[in-house]
Amino acid sequence: MSLLYDKVVNIINKPPDKRLDAEIEQILPWFRKRSDLFNSLHADIVRDIVKNCRFEPITKNQVIIRQMDKGDRFYIILSGSVSIHINTTLTEEEFEDVLKTQLDEEAHCRKDKDRVLDRNKYGIYVGKIDAGKSFGELALINADCVRNATIISDEPTDLLSVDRDLYNRSLRAFQAQEFAERKDFVAGFGMFQNWIPRYKKMMAFSLKKKVLKFEDTIVKQGAPVDGIYFIIRGQVKIRVDPSQHSQQYSNLYPLGDIAELEKEKARQLLRKEMNLVSQRTSDRRSMYVRRAMPSTDGAVRKANLKPFELCLAGAIDVIGDLEVAMGLSSYSQTVVCMEESTIYHLDQRNYDRLIEKRNPAALELLRDIVHTKLTLHFSRLPEDSIPLYRFFLYQLDEKEKDARRTAMAPRSKTSLGHGEANIDNLQKGPLVNMYGPGSVFYLIRKRAKEMEARRKRRNIIPAANFRTGISHKASPVTMALAATRGIIDTATAAAVYNNNHAATNQAHERGRGVSHEHEDYPDHGPPSTTESMMNLYGPPPHETGSDQGLDEADFINGGGGAGWGEDYDDEFEEGYDWASSDLALSQLEARMSQWHDSLGTTIKGTCVVPLHRYQVEDENRPKPGNKVYVKLRSKPKNVSFFAFQNTHDEFSSSDEAAPKPSVQGSRSPISSMRQLEIITDTEKGNEAMSEVADRYPLESRSSQRPRSTKSEPLVHEPHKQRKRKQYTKEEYLALKAELRRRQKAWISMLSGRSYTIM
Numbered sequence: 001m002s003l004l005y006d007k008v009v010n011i012i013n014k015p016p017d018k019r020l021d022a023e024i025e026q027i028l029p030w031f032r033k034r035s036d037l038f039n040s041l042h043a044d045i046v047r048d049i050v051k052n053c054r055f056e057p058i059t060k061n062q063v064i065i066r067q068m069d070k071g072d073r074f075y076i077i078l079s080g081s082v083s084i085h086i087n088t089t090l091t092e093e094e095f096e097d098v099l100k101t102q103l104d105e106e107a108h109c110r111k112d113k114d115r116v117l118d119r120n121k122y123g124i125y126v127g128k129i130d131a132g133k134s135f136g137e138l139a140l141i142n143a144d145c146v147r148n149a150t151i152i153s154d155e156p157t158d159l160l161s162v163d164r165d166l167y168n169r170s171l172r173a174f175q176a177q178e179f180a181e182r183k184d185f186v187a188g189f190g191m192f193q194n195w196i197p198r199y200k201k202m203m204a205f206s207l208k209k210k211v212l213k214f215e216d217t218i219v220k221q222g223a224p225v226d227g228i229y230f231i232i233r234g235q236v237k238i239r240v241d242p243s244q245h246s247q248q249y250s251n252l253y254p255l256g257d258i259a260e261l262e263k264e265k266a267r268q269l270l271r272k273e274m275n276l277v278s279q280r281t282s283d284r285r286s287m288y289v290r291r292a293m294p295s296t297d298g299a300v301r302k303a304n305l306k307p308f309e310l311c312l313a314g315a316i317d318v319i320g321d322l323e324v325a326m327g328l329s330s331y332s333q334t335v336v337c338m339e340e341s342t343i344y345h346l347d348q349r350n351y352d353r354l355i356e357k358r359n360p361a362a363l364e365l366l367r368d369i370v371h372t373k374l375t376l377h378f379s380r381l382p383e384d385s386i387p388l389y390r391f392f393l394y395q396l397d398e399k400e401k402d403a404r405r406t407a408m409a410p411r412s413k414t415s416l417g418h419g420e421a422n423i424d425n426l427q428k429g430p431l432v433n434m435y436g437p438g439s440v441f442y443l444i445r446k447r448a449k450e451m452e453a454r455r456k457r458r459n460i461i462p463a464a465n466f467r468t469g470i471s472h473k474a475s476p477v478t479m480a481l482a483a484t485r486g487i488i489d490t491a492t493a494a495a496v497y498n499n500n501h502a503a504t505n506q507a508h509e510r511g512r513g514v515s516h517e518h519e520d521y522p523d524h525g526p527p528s529t530t531e532s533m534m535n536l537y538g539p540p541p542h543e544t545g546s547d548q549g550l551d552e553a554d555f556i557n558g559g560g561g562a563g564w565g566e567d568y569d570d571e572f573e574e575g576y577d578w579a580s581s582d583l584a585l586s587q588l589e590a591r592m593s594q595w596h597d598s599l600g601t602t603i604k605g606t607c608v609v610p611l612h613r614y615q616v617e618d619e620n621r622p623k624p625g626n627k628v629y630v631k632l633r634s635k636p637k638n639v640s641f642f643a644f645q646n647t648h649d650e651f652s653s654s655d656e657a658a659p660k661p662s663v664q665g666s667r668s669p670i671s672s673m674r675q676l677e678i679i680t681d682t683e684k685g686n687e688a689m690s691e692v693a694d695r696y697p698l699e700s701r702s703s704q705r706p707r708s709t710k711s712e713p714l715v716h717e718p719h720k721q722r723k724r725k726q727y728t729k730e731e732y733l734a735l736k737a738e739l740r741r742r743q744k745a746w747i748s749m750l751s752g753r754s755y756t757i758m
């Protein structure tokens with residue numbers, strides 16, 4: 001021991017009131033130099049401690065603090081060292097028994113000087129506290145006053161002890177704040193985030209704060225690994241000497257050729273997928289040692305493997321993580337402070353105890369941190385600058401890939417445990433995109449639309465149809481489907497169909513494209529998701545094979561080609577007028593022709609005047625008015641009902657006069673005018689007629705003979721026809737009756753109005 005140390009021991013061995021202020025001033029620098037704690041405290045506090053502390057010389061293997069005891073003293077080691085032992089499973093109930101065995105052991109040791117204390121009875125060894133350091137603060141800071149570890153001297157040790165009063169007035173505030181900072185750090189550091197509170201507390205107990213000065217070394221390359229360091233404040237510089245790595249980690253060298261390793265890994269994967277027998281391990285080993293890193297030979301290697309500054313690190317960075325994560329025995333880099341820095345040190349024992357053993361997930365997190373760091377390093381460094389680190393990066397990459405593959409690999413059915421169900425093939429909920437981006441949301445929206453449409457329909461379906469659920473507005477296809485499925489009888493279907501002048505076949509009408517709304521789902525409810533998808537993408541091919549599928553698909557898709565649906569559906573528009581429809585007029589023409597033919601006495605070259613097809617939007621169309629004036633011929637006797645060879649119209653022979661599907665708007669305006677003049681004259685009729693005449697100043701018209709002011713006869717005698725047919729009275733009466741009948745039929749079509757037949 002040095003003289004100064006002896007002087008220190010002499011002074012503090014005296015009772016406090018005998019210690020002179022001058023003496024204390026003399027030894028104060030020694031305390032400040034000796035202990036980090038004293039160094040960080042205010043001089044007055046150090047003075048107070050030195051004046052009022054107690055000197056305690058301890059023999060080897062002496063229990064200074066016992067776990068679970070109540071404590072009221074704090075210790076600073078002046079010389080010697082102590083060990084920390086913790087029994088992590090010790091409970092209050094067990095304490096009595098454990099205490100008894102410990103006391104027995106200590107008694108035996110006192111009796112038998114050669115006997116070595118069995119430290120296993122005090123829990124596991126978690127670390128050593130050297131001279132200048134302190135212990136025993138936790139019982140004084142925490143309210144329970146319980147000792148959290150057992151402290152046993154490893155050698156004869158001189159302690160400076162501080163009682164509770166002195167501690168409270170000198171050190172408590174300082175140490176309590178430091179402890180609170182440690183707890184805060186543990187609570188806020190991601191690595192400890194999911195730890196249970198007890199382990200967090202243990203971590204806070206175990207971290208040792210260090211304040212380092214500029215150019216102080218935190219770890220030195222080649223030094224044995226002693227846990228990890230968390231940088232709390234300041235900046236450090238990391239230096240690496242890659243050329244040392246091969247000697248430091250001879251067990252890892254030569255490193256594998258990464259390119260070869262990657263190829264082999266790919267081969268193995270392929271083999272595994274093809275169920276081939278894996279390559280023999282010996283082959284892999286030979287490949288592994290075949291060659292060192294591709295660029296680690298010759299001049300290039302020498303040039304690259306020089307010591308260099310890897311990077312700077314700052315607050316919340318971890319030092320030693322690479323070593324613990326990759327299981328290295330010595331530090332692979334040197335870390336030096338660039339400025340005064342504060343760090344927390346988690347020594348190796350506590351690291352093993354709290355992370356490796358109790359929280360291996362944190363180790364995975366550390367590996368992730370290391371992985372990210374190495375990736376960043378090699379994003380700016382040449383790949384062969386630090387072969388060892390590049391090799392570790394490859395290993396971590398592979399590990400991550402394997403983890404991803406395992407996570408993605410479907411669980412085999414055979415590996416299902418009891419009560420487990422194979423859910424791999426199930427629909428994974430609405431967020432799984434079945435048919436492309438947006439389709440799920442489309443489906444949700446569509447379903448809402450369909451529900452709304454159904455609700456509206458329910459409101460408009462007349463009560464009588466609730467039984468069948470078929471609307472009067474049902475499309476012909478729907479009605480036909482309903483009839484074929486026996487939901488309604490065919491007659492009802494036909495009746496609904498025939499009476500449905502305003503039938504809406506929106507699906508068809510909108511279509512030729514995609515139908516977005518169904519009118520009715522009389523027998524199978526609203527479309528399912530699949531049906532809805534069919535709407536989007538058309539029916540699946542197998543379904544179109546069946547009649548029903550075809551019909552429905554046609555309906556849904558608006559009908560692909562010509563057919564029943566197309567012929568009729570076009571006519572069933574909103575506001576459709578059956579009486580003036582092309583079909584009705586064609587039928588009328590047919591019946592007129594039939595009647596004409598049935599006369600048998602038709603003059604050669606005569607034909608039935610084709611009826612005009614009014615366009616819905618035709619402004620000249622006579623609107624149903626209050627009165628209909630029907631002008632009869634003044635000399636009906638001479639009327640030849642069936643006309644002439646109409647040189648001006650498109651029909652030139654009786655053969656051509658046969659009814660055929662007419663094309664709207666293709667009729668001669670002249671013939672239209674004729675029909676108009678003879679049959680109806682509404683209030684606006686005359687005006688309309690003149691408009692029609694104005695609208696059709698056609699050559700065909702001008703080529704006709706000039707229009708007389710008199711009404712045109714319904715049936716004209718051909719010019720060439722010299723001999724007129726003379727009707728008998730009976731024939732005339734028959735014609736008159738027929739005309740009346742037609743007038744009545746026309747009137748009945750304009751039902752709901754009052755008409756005066758002239």
Ligand SMILES: Nc1ncnc2c1ncn2[C@@H]1O[C@@H]2COP(=O)(O)O[C@H]2[C@H]1O
Nearest residue numbers: 084135136137138139147148149205206
């Ligand atoms: N990991 C640790 N857990 C608990 N106490 C520790 C640990 N490391 C060192 N010690 C010290 O051991 C002392 C035991 O008594 P205290 O609980 O009063 O204070 C404790 C700390 O000062």
